[in-house]
Amino acid sequence: MLLFKTWGEECVVYNTLSGDTHLLPILHAKTLQLIDKKRDSDDLINHLMVEYGINRESATEQLDSLHNTYSSLGLIAPLATQPAAITV
């Protein structure tokens, strides 16, 4: 389960399963929240296009890179159960 706490432009994310904490810029945190809620790729790409003001190709690249970062941090590991995010 991911817990989010936002102060201004920064967001601290806590993974209750791994016990790890990460500091993310708020935009990344919002994207992570959406990934965590299992929104589909199109949704996510559209979201990035709007937030960053970029084209589809760049947004897809961004999404791939975020996916890799989050999974290497253990934030979106392939788990037996996929829990929802909670804002603290």
Next chain:
Amino acid sequence: MTNIISELGHSNLKKILSGPGLRFQTGPFNISLKSTLPAITQHIEKLYLQSKLLDDTNFIDFYITVDQIPGMRRWVRPQVVFSFDGYKPFKPLPIEQAPASLEWGLNWCVASSSHQYLIIHSAVVEKNNHCLILPGSPGSGKSTLCAALIHSGWRLLSDEMALLCLSDGKIYPAPRPVSLKNRSIDIIKDFTQNASWGQRVKGTTKGDIEHMRAPENSIFKQTTTAYATHLVFPHYKSGSKNKITPLSKGRAAMKVIENSFNFNILGQQGFEVISKLIDNLECYDFTYPDLDHALSGIDQIVSK
């Protein structure tokens, strides 16, 4: 019926420590201490003289022993070992380091089992309802700064561990002898003539150590809790100027987590209590060149 340790007198204290064990209170913890070592009797007599004595009906949190290792080593290179109910968390140390062994051991007992608190590695001081948490990364000068503050009108809640209670969000005082190392010892001895000191312990892994007694008022007020108001990360830098930089709450939260002894044990509860704590704190990085500047800088921070 004696109430505090100083009322026991030296020979009685020695007898109790070598016999049934000295039962006393320090902050929220009840301790039973056994030791046959003269250095420990001296350490307790000098530095815990105002601690409240407990009787046989009081519950004891930690039964501890600081004593010499028996056997052949007694004669060759005598060693002392700290033990908590028979468990020895540290390797034996040279017998001269007995007082340090006691203080480190007590810190270990608290940090490893007191999970009703989030325990942050930091000093905590209070004055006029301003309560400062000063986390202690190496080179920060936290202990020296803390020692100076508590001789400049600030009350000592702890020099090592902020005990942040999970249920009410308050800091619970646990004032104990302040541990100072190497140059800091001389700096503080220059700074104030009003302090009482234990023996110098030489050759530890951290260098020379001396313990400074917690000021009287901090012991008298050790049941008075406080809400933290400021989080200040001190950085000692010789020759610099005072620099007070606001720290973003996100970064402050991450640094508090890094500096917590038991965050990984508390899990979600730990995260929630830190989030609430940071919500209500003003957070700063503070660089200072010497103690006088540090004290005025701290005053500046709390008067903002």
Next chain:
Amino acid sequence: MKSALLIDFLRRRSANELKKLNTESYPWELLIRQSRRANLISRIAQLLLDAEILDSIPSQPRQHFLNSLCIAKANARATYWEVQDIHNVLKNQNIDFILLKGSAYIWTKNSASKGRLFNDVDIMVRESSLAEAEKKLIHSGWMTSSLDAYDQRYYRQWMHEIPPLRHLKRQTTLDLHHSIIPPISHSGFSPAKLWQQATAIKGMPNLYTLSNIDMILHSATHLFHEGEFDQGLRDLSDMDLLIEEYILKEALWNDLLARAVELNLEIPLYYALNYTRIILHTPVPEDVIGKAARQGELGRLHNQIMDRLFLKALAPSHETCKTQGAAMAKFLLFIRSHWIRMPWHLLLPHLTRKAWIGLKGGKT
């Protein structure tokens, strides 16, 4: 001889019995001290919680029990994470593995998971997969312990595991076994039989636990063959709980006895049944003990000697309940455990070497 408070408590650990305790006057402080020393404080706390009497205990001792539960919960969380990480690595190579001991209890949430604390994750793979599993784990951030060549050989060639692996980042320890009895001893045991009865975990391909009965036998073998008694009482308590959960409820004694014969583990089973009954009053029927003793072909004199040694070695060791001769008993059993795992011509040099390292002040 009067038994220690901790033993008394464990003997009456059922919720019904615990509810009869006078929570105001019970010597909680003494129980906390003895159980902490035996690494059982969080188990006691969980039993009190299950019996719904934790709230009626005075606040100071109650806080210590609550804190121990906090630690146990964190331990369980960390274990889930470790097992999932290991599973991610091994399932990609289609390597089957069996969770052993504490991690299996926590994963299956069986009765021995109550307040269970442990440091290492123990898993077993088939001998044919051992090299590949080790390689893949090392690639994923697990390091082999820095042991010298002798110790490496000791573990790999003579024991039933590779030297412990340590995760670079998380600093957790993983013990990778290919059997539960070392190949060097001559007991004729075969890990293939364990695999035959292993239970697959739903939703986690390649992940297994031992069958219920095999879990009990493994716990017994670990305690009575491996010579480590620091956690002896804790292991005995595990067995007491597992026997109640898996055997007692449906009276599967004959299945247990038969399986011990099948796996050549008759002797550890006899010890497990005998000592859980004597020390913790586990309700093992008389005739079952008799059968287990006959299966183990243990003579009466042998049993008397072993009783003396094991009862001393398993007693709680705290200043309030010391047992005379416990240290010597543990030492003799330690020698015995090595003797049954290694032939003489290897044992003597091995023990000599360990003693020499000990004298020099190193870690054996």
